[in-house]
Amino acid sequence: MPVFMKVTLRLPLSVHRAVNKAAKESGRSLNTEIVSRLNASLGNPYLSEKDTTDDVLYRLADLEARITQLESQQPGLATASISQKRLKTKAATGDG
CATH class of the missing domain: 1.10.1220 (Arc Repressor Mutant)
Structure with missing residues (x-):
């Protein structure tokens, strides 16, 4: 604030x-x-709070578009990478 x-x-x-x-x-x-x-x-x-929020949302949309593009270039690669990170996180925290 x-x-x-x-x-x-x-x-x-x-x-x-x-x-x-x-x-x-x-x-x-x-x-x-x-x-x-x-x-x-x-x-x-x-930057007002609204401007900051708008900027974050814009950047998030851009990142999502980049992920989609990467997934279309090499199907399964990004998804597998994300899944592996989730498994490592669960193992480290004892949730898995």
């Missing part, structure tokens, strides 16, 4: 109005709009 800092910020009225308008148009809070824009201008060092 990210750590947040509370900051008091002084904005020129025209900037406040423009950011507030942009926040309303995007359906976000003023705070979320400001954080999003600052984050983007700094190269996105902060």
